[in-house]
Amino acid sequence: MDAYKKAGVDINAGYKLVDEIKQLSHNDALGAFGGMFPLSLGHYQNPVLVSGTDGVGTKLLIAIKAGIHDTIGVDLVAMCVNDVLAQGAKPLFFLDYLGTGHLNQSEAKAILTGVVDGVSQADAKLVGGETAEMPDMYQHGHYDLAGFTVGIADQDKLLKSDNLREGDVLLGLASNGLHSNGFSLVRDILFKQNHYSLDETLPGCQLDLKHELLRPTRIYVKSVLPLIEQGLIQSIAHITGGGLIENVGRILPDHLDAAFNLNSWQVPAIMTNLQKIDHLSFNDMKQTFNLGLGMVLAIHPTDVDRVKAELEKAGETVYQVGKLVSGSKKVVIREDLL
Incomplete structure (x- = not known):
């Protein structure tokens, strides 16, 4: 082991980290060759497993630059479990991957503390x-994250475009800022083309850039899943890479359009700042950022008041942002107020 440590890999540090994560997660089975999950089918009549995997993208570079690592794990979990939720499934379990050139014990613990927090929220x-400690693979101080989750749903209750009909109402759930997409553009605008400091606060923003950019992605499972189980939600778009245009388009049937009214919700100040600084077109904005909506739900009109009330009671900020109209699978957003 001394020879391996001399080569750049500290096995004992890895063992210690596993022990710490066992305590954080209250799961003594961590560290076995395979993760185990007792599968109780419960009320599921025709169960189907729904899986998802994702990363955090170059938001990691902001965390590394800022030296703030305790929320990036929440982002990792959110990117996976929100996708599974959008299919209509309940997330069951999660696995993570951390790759680094040199294992920094306190940094890794902070990252995985965020993962444990995210898993709890889900x-x-x-x-x-x-x-994985891999000398020479990563630059000094850099690391990468990936996550994997599995959920369960009834085959007959999966959220599909077949559920949708003309006149369905679109409800938007407020995002917590940028979430985990568009950061290559964000970094280019703020730190390459311009030379903003992470300690600066942009107009209209409540936090300095290091905290504004690292706001953790919201996890919508606890507020949305009960409504799915009651049959009150017809379809869900998780707004990630590709913004509103791509992600809402993914849930539409061929004969419907999604018509959004930009007057109906608040676009976060960080996004309007980015647009002004780089003179971004509205087309760039709507195809890159979530514009303040982390998730869009399609609801039958008769259920809208009940769904809004239950979501707000669960702590969500909810906007009625548009509706489904006859069309050809397009997403249309009024542009005049951004």
Whole structure:
């Protein structure tokens, strides 16, 4: 082991980290060769497993530059479990991957503390993962993250475009800022083309850039899943890479358009600042950023008041942002107020 440590890999540090994550997650089974999850089918009549995997993208570079690592794990979990939720599934368990050139014990613990927090917010279980120390693979101080989740749903109750009909109402759930997409453009605008400091605060923003950019992605499982189980939600778009245009377009049938009214919700100040600084077109904005909506739900009109009330009671900020109209699978957003 001394020879391996001399080559840049500290096995004992990895063992210690596993022990710490066991304590954080209250799962003594962590560290086994395979993660285990007891599968109780419960009320599921025709169960189907729904899986998702994702990363955090170049938002990691902001975390590294800022030296703030305790929320990026929440982002990792959110990117996976929100996707599974959008299919109509309940997330069951999560696994993570952390790759680094040199294992920094305190940094890794902060990252994985965020993962444990995210898994708790998703009402799921952390069943395993991998921490890989690979000298020469990563620049000094850099790391990468990936996550994987599995959920369960009734085959007949999956959220599909077949559920949608003309006149359905679109409800938007407020995002927590940028979430985890568009950061290559963000970094280009703020730190390459211009030379903003992470300690600066942009107009209209409540936080300095290091905290504004690292706002963790919202996890919508606990507020949205009960409504799915009651049959009150017809379809969901998780607004990630590609913005509103691509992600809402993914849930539409061929004969319907999604018509959004930009007057109906608040676009976060960080996004309007980015647009002004780089003179971005509205087309760039709507195809890159979530514009303040982390998730869009399609609801039958008769259920809208009930759904809004339950979401607000669960702590969500909810906007009635548009409706489904006859069309050809397009997403149309009024542009005049951005």
